[in-house]
Amino acid sequence: MLPTARAAALSAARTTRLLPNRLFRAQLVPRRAVAPITTSRALRNAEAFHSQLEQARGGSAPLSANVSDTPQTLTEKIVQQYSVGLAPGKKVRAGDYVTLSPHHCMTHDNTFPVKKKFLSLNADKVYDNRQVVFTLDHDVQNKSEANLAKYKSIEEFAEKQGVDFYPAGRGIGHQIMVEEGYAWPGTVVVASDSHSNMYGGVGCLGTPVVRTDAASIWATSKTWWQVPPIARVNLVGVMPPGVTGKDVIVALCGLFNQDDVLNHAIEFTGSEETMRSIPVDDRLTIANMTTEFGALSGLFPIDSVLVSWLRAKATTSAMLNPERGGKAKFTHERIDDLLQNQLRADPGATYAKTIYINLSTLSPFVSGPNSVKVATPLRDLEAQTIPVNKAYLVSCTNSRSSDIAAAARVFREAAKGGPTPKIAEGVEFYMAAASLPEQRAAEEAGDWQVMLEAGAKLLPSGCGPCIGLGAGLLEPGEVGISASNRNFKGRMGSTEAKAYLASPEVVAASALKGHIAGPGWYQKPEGVEKVIIGEGTGDVEADKAVSIEDALDKIIAEAESLISGAEKDFTGSETAAPVSESASAPTTDASDETLTDILPGFPEKIEGEIVFCDADNINTDGIYPGKYTYQDNVSTEKMAEVCMENYDLEFRNIARPGDILVTGFNFGCGSSREQAATAILAKKIPLVVAGSFGNIFSRNSINNALMGVEVPKLTQRLREAFKPAAAATTDGAAATAPQQLTRRTGWKLLWDVRRSKVVVTEKDGQTWSQKVGELPPNVQEIIARGGLEKWVRAEIGK
Numbered sequence: 001m002l003p004t005a006r007a008a009a010l011s012a013a014r015t016t017r018l019l020p021n022r023l024f025r026a027q028l029v030p031r032r033a034v035a036p037i038t039t040s041r042a043l044r045n046a047e048a049f050h051s052q053l054e055q056a057r058g059g060s061a062p063l064s065a066n067v068s069d070t071p072q073t074l075t076e077k078i079v080q081q082y083s084v085g086l087a088p089g090k091k092v093r094a095g096d097y098v099t100l101s102p103h104h105c106m107t108h109d110n111t112f113p114v115k116k117k118f119l120s121l122n123a124d125k126v127y128d129n130r131q132v133v134f135t136l137d138h139d140v141q142n143k144s145e146a147n148l149a150k151y152k153s154i155e156e157f158a159e160k161q162g163v164d165f166y167p168a169g170r171g172i173g174h175q176i177m178v179e180e181g182y183a184w185p186g187t188v189v190v191a192s193d194s195h196s197n198m199y200g201g202v203g204c205l206g207t208p209v210v211r212t213d214a215a216s217i218w219a220t221s222k223t224w225w226q227v228p229p230i231a232r233v234n235l236v237g238v239m240p241p242g243v244t245g246k247d248v249i250v251a252l253c254g255l256f257n258q259d260d261v262l263n264h265a266i267e268f269t270g271s272e273e274t275m276r277s278i279p280v281d282d283r284l285t286i287a288n289m290t291t292e293f294g295a296l297s298g299l300f301p302i303d304s305v306l307v308s309w310l311r312a313k314a315t316t317s318a319m320l321n322p323e324r325g326g327k328a329k330f331t332h333e334r335i336d337d338l339l340q341n342q343l344r345a346d347p348g349a350t351y352a353k354t355i356y357i358n359l360s361t362l363s364p365f366v367s368g369p370n371s372v373k374v375a376t377p378l379r380d381l382e383a384q385t386i387p388v389n390k391a392y393l394v395s396c397t398n399s400r401s402s403d404i405a406a407a408a409r410v411f412r413e414a415a416k417g418g419p420t421p422k423i424a425e426g427v428e429f430y431m432a433a434a435s436l437p438e439q440r441a442a443e444e445a446g447d448w449q450v451m452l453e454a455g456a457k458l459l460p461s462g463c464g465p466c467i468g469l470g471a472g473l474l475e476p477g478e479v480g481i482s483a484s485n486r487n488f489k490g491r492m493g494s495t496e497a498k499a500y501l502a503s504p505e506v507v508a509a510s511a512l513k514g515h516i517a518g519p520g521w522y523q524k525p526e527g528v529e530k531v532i533i534g535e536g537t538g539d540v541e542a543d544k545a546v547s548i549e550d551a552l553d554k555i556i557a558e559a560e561s562l563i564s565g566a567e568k569d570f571t572g573s574e575t576a577a578p579v580s581e582s583a584s585a586p587t588t589d590a591s592d593e594t595l596t597d598i599l600p601g602f603p604e605k606i607e608g609e610i611v612f613c614d615a616d617n618i619n620t621d622g623i624y625p626g627k628y629t630y631q632d633n634v635s636t637e638k639m640a641e642v643c644m645e646n647y648d649l650e651f652r653n654i655a656r657p658g659d660i661l662v663t664g665f666n667f668g669c670g671s672s673r674e675q676a677a678t679a680i681l682a683k684k685i686p687l688v689v690a691g692s693f694g695n696i697f698s699r700n701s702i703n704n705a706l707m708g709v710e711v712p713k714l715t716q717r718l719r720e721a722f723k724p725a726a727a728a729t730t731d732g733a734a735a736t737a738p739q740q741l742t743r744r745t746g747w748k749l750l751w752d753v754r755r756s757k758v759v760v761t762e763k764d765g766q767t768w769s770q771k772v773g774e775l776p777p778n779v780q781e782i783i784a785r786g787g788l789e790k791w792v793r794a795e796i797g798k
Contacts, residue, residue, distance in 0.1 A: 071346035073230045074299060075265045078205045078343065082188040084222060092227060094265075094352065097778065100225040103187035104131055105209070105217045108173045109138040109630055110192050111154045117215035121793045127221045129162040133182055135173035136166065139630050140462035141470030150632065169460045171435025174198045174396040178284065179437060181313070181329025185302045186343045190217070194672040194696060195396060195485065197291045200266075201284035202309075203302040207265075208291075208672045208696055212703040212788045219792055224778065228265045228296050228695065229352035235270035236538040237360030238277040242522025244406075245282025246398055246483065246503040249289040250365040252357060254375020255533050259666055262294035263695040264352060267345065268301070269537075274359065275301065280309040281402045288397045289485050292372040294669065296695050302342055310335050356538035361528045364506060364518055369479075369498035370489045373617070378506060381516045388479050391429045391511035392492075393451075394459065395466040395484035398504050399434040401441035403483065407431075407508035408447035410519045411454045414512060420453040424514030430472040432459035454512075465492050468626040474499060481516060483507045488621045488670060490646045595754050596774045601784035606687050606707065607750040608660040610760075612718050613647065613742050618663060619670030620697065622647035624679045626671075639675065639682035648741035655742065657684030660749050664690065664715055668697020677706045687751060689758070691715040702779055703788040709751060709772050711758055718745065721762070 072080070076092050083098040092098060107114050111134050118126075126132055136151055151168055158165035166176050174195055177183045185203035190196060192214040199206025213223040239248070268286070270278075278286075283300045290298030300306070313330040321328060364378040393399055393407055414421045423429045431451055433439035439461060442448040452458070457472065464470045466484040474480045474493030480500070482492065487499035500516065509519040532538075598604050625646050628634055644651035655661070661680065667690040668676055677700040680688060688701070691712040701708045724739050746763035751772075759769045785791040 071348040073349040074345040075230050094227050094229050096227045101222045102190045104182045104189045106133045106191035108135050112150050114211050114214045118218045121219050123219040126161045126218045132163045134158050134165045135176050136168040137172045137462045139469050140168040140460050171461045172396040175434040194291050197298045198288035200287035200299040207297045210674050210700045216792050231261045231264040231266050232351040232354040234356040234537040235274050236358045239359045243362050244503045245285040247365045249286045250367045250375050253293050253372040257373040265297040266295045267299050358532035361532045366502045368487045368500035378518045386516045388481050388510050390480040391507050392482035393431045397485040398483035401438045403504040404442040405447045406505045408450040410508040423455040423511045427511050429456045429511040431456040433461050481510045488619050599780045602780045604754050608658050610662050610745045610747040611655045611659045612745050613663040616664035617666045620676040623676040629673050636682045639679045643679040643683045651742045660687045661685050662689045665692045669694035672696050674700045677701045677704045705783045705787040
């Protein structure tokens with residue numbers, strides 16, 4: 001087919017598809033003005049990544065004349081404003097690599113190792129001290145001489161650099177970022193902590209970075225970022241009385257438990273009625289735990305509920321702190337500016353996927369034990385009368401004054417006008433406010449005193465047991481229920497304990513009754529039998545329209561395929577053999593081979609024997625235990641010894657230097673600790689292959705020069721080959737033998753980077769290959785330099 005005929009055919013099909021969007025597309029909201037950011041010397045020679053360059057080889061096609069009319073999501077619009085070095089007219093899209101200069105960057109106790117990295121870059125002055133915030137919140141119960149010296153060192157460094165500093169006991173960093181106005185609607189704010197997603201509750205694009213990124217931001221004001229695919233989570237209906245934001249996110253994590261939004265940026269949407277029913281505190285809880293949902297951000301809209309909250313904060317700030325004047329972050333003038341340049345997703349914006357949950361059908365839910373992917377209606381667990389040993393009202397997720405009020409209400413109602421009842425015998429209840437202002441608000445309301453009278457044990461405002469630090473950790477055989485965000489095995493204490501997550505009122509009721517229970521506030525609406533969830537928006541008419549557009553997309557794809565085939569027939573070219581879909585023989589046809597340019601210093605091939613850890617969702621606690629995370633003097637040898645300790649103690653004896661670690665799906669989910677990558681390097685394992693990776697782990701790996709590649713078919717093939725064997729029992733029946741967590745396979749793997757494929761040789765000599773993604777030049781350069789830290793140092797030296 002001639003090029004003109006091809007263009008005409010595709011143009012007709014695309015016009016049919018785009019007509020509805022063009023007819024109903026609203027005028028774009030004016031982009032909020034952002035002060036120019038001076039380019040730093042460090043990134044002058046590498047200002048933009050490959051996909052940002054207008055005519056980059058292998059990048060997107062040149063921008064069309066009407067590209068400015070292309071709809072963007074709210075996430076893309078916000079990232080657009082905080083990306084530097086974009087080509088003229090470039091619209092940020094999911095998948096783009098951008099040079100990001102965030103509005104703020106927060107570090108907590110990890111400020112100390114970030115400082116070491118920063119100084120090792122030959123930097124001595126923070127590039128923009130107004131961009132950086134330090135909060136001490138993780139190991140605040142540790143009064144050892146070493147920890148106090150570390151905290152003092154951080155404070156002195158903050159004073160020297162003129163950086164905003166919040167000492168231990170002032171509050172959890174994420175809460176401080178919200179209540180002090182650093183996390184502002186329509187901005188990008190990052191933190192070297194996985195729960196920076198929480199800022200999305202106030203319309204701020206919060207996303208985690210890792211320690212090396214933080215050092216880069218200190219030194220240059222920028223770092224690299226890839227815009228994730230964007231998922232829309234549509235909220236339908238309103239929550240019944242007795243249902244909270246915690247129940248919403250626990251249900252989402254447990255009901256959509258097939259990594260549905262893994263490594264996506266989430267945008268929450270809903271009708272005006274639905275959004276009016278979700279207060280900001282509930283939004284913060286939901287956004288906070290989008291981390292456990294697998295997402296990289298959880299963004300709520302900038303709407304009337306948020307504006308009312310901002311107005312109240314501004315009025316309070318003006319009344320209580322008139323002396324701050326122009327330094328105040330909450331002001332009515334700033335809110336007016338926000339509304340004048342209000343950001344919202346464009347009609348017709350494209351999402352990678354859309355799912356929904358009907359809040360009207362939701363009841364209280366409990367997560368666990370030991371997994372956020374398991375969520376059970378409270379009524380089912382109540383019937384089991386599961387005893388609890390410890391209860392926790394702590395963390396940045398659910399320990400604001402509204403949460404403490406909900407817990408106090410449980411005890412007030414149980415008192416029936418008499419003395420406050422005591423926590424059940426044999427149960428320890430630990431409580432810490434998210435921040436000192438939240439504690440004062442609870443004290444003024446009388447809720448703090450109610451909890452004290454009930455027997456709650458107070459902890460300083462900080463992370464504490466949520467991160468497995470300080471008093472109140474779970475002992476072997478104990479059961480805990482917590483209002484926090486993460487219940488991975490061993491996270492809150494012993495790996496032989498069980499941890500559940502629930503709302504503050506369910507935690508309080510469980511502590512009062514001595515077993516998992518609710519306060520009885522929820523009454524099931526008539527006709528509701530189960531939670532209604534699904535793909536799409538939950539709006540039948542809207543989903544029907546989307547289905548029509550999807551059908552048109554399919555027609556276009558089929559037309560393009562036919563045209564491509566006709567062109568090959570016309571030119572006499574041969575059709576390549578299809579790639580096999582069988583896991584047992586995943587071959588790649590050589591005729592499709594393209595060669596990747598290899599930068600100097602990057603290996604063309606990596607090979608080794610496969611050691612297989614057969615599990616999905618191995619989290620960073622499993623890879624590198626939390627109890628070592630804030631010990632700054634752990635040797636490389638010790639890191640190698642404890643690598644994978646919480647997953648399998650035998651890993652240290654089975655894995656050998658030079659092995660290639662192969663594992664399941666979503667490897668490295670969980671916290672942002674970079675030791676999950678550096679511990680594997682300490683074990684002298686040069687390459688990790690997984691069905692898929694957690695995004696933060698991938699980022700840490702690149703920044704620390706640990707190579708990784710996703711080959712889901714290798715995981716499937718290994719599982720076929722090493723199924724748990726059937727073992728005979730005393731009664732003659734077959735039983736499944738215990739799974740071997742770590743095994744030497746005798747298989748060899750070669751990653752041919754230039755040809756973008758892996759070649760696997762099984763133990764019997766059978767060999768097969770599988771195509772993998774090309775490694776971008778910017779990633780090669782960082783790894784070849786020995787990691788982002790050394791890359792930045794080299795750039796500063798130019």
